[in-house]
Amino acid sequence: xxxxxxxxxxxxxxxxxxxxxxxxxxxxxxxxxxxxxxxxxxxxxxxxxxxxxxxxxxxxxxxxxxxxxxxxxxxxxxxxxxxxxxxxxxxxxxxxxxxxxxxxxxxxxxxxxxxxxxxxxxxxxxxxxxxxxxxxxxxxxxxxxxxxxxxxxxxxxxxxxxxxxxxxxxxxxxxxxxxxxxxxxxxxxxxxxxxxxxxxxxxxxxxxxxxx
Amino acid sequence: xxxxxxxxxxxxxxxxxxxxxxxxxxxxxxxxxxxxxxxxxxxxxxxxxxxxxxxxxxxxxxxxxxxxxxxxxxxxxxxxxxxxxxxxxxxxxxxxxxxxxxxxxxxxxxxxxxxxxxxxxxxxxxxxxxxxxxxxxxxxxxxxxxxxxxxxxxxxxxxxxxxxxxxxxxxxxxxxxxxxxxxxxxxxxxxxxxxxxxxxxxxxxxxxxxxxxxxxxxxxxxxxxxxxxxxxxxxxxxxxxxxxxxxxxxxxxxxxxxxxxxx
Numbered sequence: 001x002x003x004x005x006x007x008x009x010x011x012x013x014x015x016x017x018x019x020x021x022x023x024x025x026x027x028x029x030x031x032x033x034x035x036x037x038x039x040x041x042x043x044x045x046x047x048x049x050x051x052x053x054x055x056x057x058x059x060x061x062x063x064x065x066x067x068x069x070x071x072x073x074x075x076x077x078x079x080x081x082x083x084x085x086x087x088x089x090x091x092x093x094x095x096x097x098x099x100x101x102x103x104x105x106x107x108x109x110x111x112x113x114x115x116x117x118x119x120x121x122x123x124x125x126x127x128x129x130x131x132x133x134x135x136x137x138x139x140x141x142x143x144x145x146x147x148x149x150x151x152x153x154x155x156x157x158x159x160x161x162x163x164x165x166x167x168x169x170x171x172x173x174x175x176x177x178x179x180x181x182x183x184x185x186x187x188x189x190x191x192x193x194x195x196x197x198x199x200x201x202x203x204x205x206x207x208x209x210x211x212x
Numbered sequence: 213x214x215x216x217x218x219x220x221x222x223x224x225x226x227x228x229x230x231x232x233x234x235x236x237x238x239x240x241x242x243x244x245x246x247x248x249x250x251x252x253x254x255x256x257x258x259x260x261x262x263x264x265x266x267x268x269x270x271x272x273x274x275x276x277x278x279x280x281x282x283x284x285x286x287x288x289x290x291x292x293x294x295x296x297x298x299x300x301x302x303x304x305x306x307x308x309x310x311x312x313x314x315x316x317x318x319x320x321x322x323x324x325x326x327x328x329x330x331x332x333x334x335x336x337x338x339x340x341x342x343x344x345x346x347x348x349x350x351x352x353x354x355x356x357x358x359x360x361x362x363x364x365x366x367x368x369x370x371x372x373x374x375x376x377x378x379x380x381x382x383x384x385x386x387x388x389x390x391x392x393x394x395x396x397x398x399x400x401x402x403x404x405x406x407x408x409x410x411x412x413x414x415x416x417x418x419x420x421x422x423x424x425x426x427x428x429x430x431x432x433x434x435x436x437x438x439x440x441x442x443x444x445x446x447x448x449x450x451x452x453x454x455x456x457x458x459x460x461x462x463x464x465x466x467x468x469x470x471x472x473x474x475x
Binding site: 013038057061098101 | 236244275276278282286318321353359361367368369372386387389391394398400401402407410412413416419473
């Protein structure tokens with residue numbers, strides 16, 4: 001789910017960079033305020049690389065297969081490092097595979113990063129819910145919501161920008177219908193992303209709980 | 213990414229900092245192109261720069277192959293849904309002028325910008341590019357993140373391939389989606405994250421022993437304001453006239469493109 005080079009007008013690309021710059025500045029500021037910011041850099045870098053590789057896992061949905069976005073999970077694990085990590089991951093994808101692009105890097109980072117931050121905040125609420133429903137159910141519920149919600153918000157921004165941003169000559173009613181249809185077609189994918197994130201969180205909670 | 217970084221060409225000799233500033237400005241100027249007369253000059257400039265860089269044509273075709281499919285999938289419907297001026301009919305579908313123009317414009321911008329991106333990142337080594345980014349003022353935290361992610365990307369990718377192969381050798385070949393298959397794939401991703409996390413702690417300890425962090429050494433582990441990052445940073449700008457002239461030329465072309473696009 002990347003917006004390629006040339007698709008968007010320059011105004012939208014610059015707007016994307018402006019939003020991404022502000023969020024990156026804020027994230028870096030928060031990282032610098034940590035007691036030991038350099039300790040987190042290798043961890044964030046290796047987990048960025050691991051997420052980059054893990055997103056290449058293909059989920060078979062006959063007759064095709066799909067790749068997971070995992071931005072909700074990335075936000076939940078990397079917290080303040082999530083947005084810079086997404087920016088770096090997208091830069092690599094643009095440079096190495098041509099997925100996304102340099103002019104659309106800001107838009108793509110905002111599209112993936114903002115839902116990741118929101119998903120991370122949502123996932124943190126599991127501690128509160130754990131008092132009432134127990135740790136494991138709370139982890140599962142909030143992991144599902146973070147995973148599905150992360151992809152859902154990303155898809156909404158992606159389709160909104162793609163349908164409205166490519167050309168101004170499309171009828172507004174048709175645009176709205178197209179976005180609604182594309183979002184409905186993405187609901188099963190959101191459910192799959194949510195289930196996968198739940199299974200992943202349960203695995204990490206069993207094997208290496210300190211990651212969460 | 214470093215496959216063609218050591219060829220001999222004027223673009224390879226171009227100072228990486230000047231190259232990044234010049235080509236990035238040109239790329240953004242191309243993103244502003246919205247009129248028919250600018251399409252041909254834009255494609256011609258990209259083609260000339262690519263030709264001068266001596267990068268193989270097959271490399272360009274290979275790199276454009278998959279992203280082009282995605283872009284074509286999106287723009288191919290534009291002539292039928294965008295615009296009001298009807299210029300023809302294909303079966304039940306009406307072909308519209310504005311949609312055809314939008315398709316041509318987007319495809320041309322895509323090819324021109326992708327070509328320049330390829331030149332920018334393939335004519336210098338990754339290390340030199342990250343250093344140039346650092347010299348151009350990006351945060352040392354971000355530069356370290358890019359450098360270390362790139363350093364471990366291939367290693368983690370190799371680990372992933374090994375784990376995937378081990379799964380296949382044990383007979384795991386998911387053909388459809390069910391809870392067991394998803395659970396195995398989630399464990400695969402989870403194992404990768406756990407291994408990376410554990411490795412990152414060892415990497416950090418090893419880096420600390422080599423003086424990583426730029427702290428004051430008095431028990432204060434905050435990042436020093438003068439911390440240069442892993443790769444360091446050069447304050448002085450290049451005095452290579454060839455590089456400066458090329459950069460200024462790119463800036464002038466960019467101003468012309470933006471000026472024409474805005475007017």
